Amino acid sequence: MAQIVGLDLGTAYTRIWLDGKGIILRCPSAVAMDSQTHDIVAVGEKARMMLGKTPEDILAYSPVKDGTIADFQAAAGMVNEFFYNKHLSSLFNRPTVIVTEPYSINEVESLAVENAVLAAGARSVAQIPAVYAAAVGAGLNVSSPRGCMIVNIGAGRAEAAIISSCGIIRARSMKLAGEKFDMAISNYLKKNMGILVGDRTAHKLKINVGTALPSIDRGYMTVHGQNDRTKLPLSLDVHSSHVSEALLPCIEAISRMIMSTFDGAPPEIIGDIYNYGFMLSGGSALLPGLPEVLSKKTGLRVTVAKNPRDTVVEGLGTLIAKPYLYGDSPQFKIK
Numbered sequence: 001m002a003q004i005v006g007l008d009l010g011t012a013y014t015r016i017w018l019d020g021k022g023i024i025l026r027c028p029s030a031v032a033m034d035s036q037t038h039d040i041v042a043v044g045e046k047a048r049m050m051l052g053k054t055p056e057d058i059l060a061y062s063p064v065k066d067g068t069i070a071d072f073q074a075a076a077g078m079v080n081e082f083f084y085n086k087h088l089s090s091l092f093n094r095p096t097v098i099v100t101e102p103y104s105i106n107e108v109e110s111l112a113v114e115n116a117v118l119a120a121g122a123r124s125v126a127q128i129p130a131v132y133a134a135a136v137g138a139g140l141n142v143s144s145p146r147g148c149m150i151v152n153i154g155a156g157r158a159e160a161a162i163i164s165s166c167g168i169i170r171a172r173s174m175k176l177a178g179e180k181f182d183m184a185i186s187n188y189l190k191k192n193m194g195i196l197v198g199d200r201t202a203h204k205l206k207i208n209v210g211t212a213l214p215s216i217d218r219g220y221m222t223v224h225g226q227n228d229r230t231k232l233p234l235s236l237d238v239h240s241s242h243v244s245e246a247l248l249p250c251i252e253a254i255s256r257m258i259m260s261t262f263d264g265a266p267p268e269i270i271g272d273i274y275n276y277g278f279m280l281s282g283g284s285a286l287l288p289g290l291p292e293v294l295s296k297k298t299g300l301r302v303t304v305a306k307n308p309r310d311t312v313v314e315g316l317g318t319l320i321a322k323p324y325l326y327g328d329s330p331q332f333k334i335k
Helices: 044-048 072-085 107-119 130-137 178-193 199-209 240-260 267-276 290-298 308-321
Strands: 004-009 013-018 022-028 031-034 040-043 058-061 096-101 124-129 148-153 158-164 167-174 220-227 233-239 278-281 302-304
Touching (some): 004 072, 004 107, 004 308, 013 308, 022 072, 031 044, 031 072, 040 044, 040 072, 096 130, 107 124, 130 148, 148 240, 148 267, 178 233, 199 220
Parallel strands (some): 096 124
Antiparallel strands (some): 013 022, 031 058
């Protein structure tokens, strides 16, 4: 019998779960390729370190954007390397793979994910909404008739879902999450401080001094970039309040998405959510002050998952062991 592998193919990180061993891989979703031959030069952390620093003959980028496949060949090659390095796939041993996908993904995008995983060496592929796996991984009682709610904010997407009796009642998804946070920071610095910085610098700002609340003082961070006017090198000290101001429009948009999830939901379910609030997961959930801001804007209690970065892949692990937790959906049949 082929082994069953859980694959969380995320915009920022790829995580792999193997039954009996737990998380066996947590690696950046990045690939570096020769621009002429399209041969893979590096994947994972090594490729991530090359982002924005490669010569013309090398292309380094993420083949996954907004939770979907942006480059089929690169994504398949990257996953194949991950499978090979972890001895998960060979000519005589091809695994069954359960892979997550955004809730709002269309048929073409879903097929691209499936084909990329098959091309990477899988025997068969089943797909499940990442937001549902996040709910399971966060410890929500998805099998109960009492409604529960999960908000998962990763790198590529923010998704919210109301769940009851092993099924999704209502869900919303938007392409606004961690990577868009980084873009908002870099755009703010260009517009208000006249400095051009790369994505990695903006990401470091978010991690080191970022906050969703201006009242949280995380101090300053010195950034090095390019003067927008003279194009010469420039260094500036950026305060955490600048980052919170830059992120405010993004957080407001996510708040509106969360509230829109209630449109058309049964009143009894909405009552359950009002009483118990929602669970927050995903790497972006670790942004200081974000739970407090979302609670204030939605009027609901917000609880952060115990291990927000890994809720999706941990949920996959649970669903592999207990597939009945996803109801009778034909998309999730392990054979």
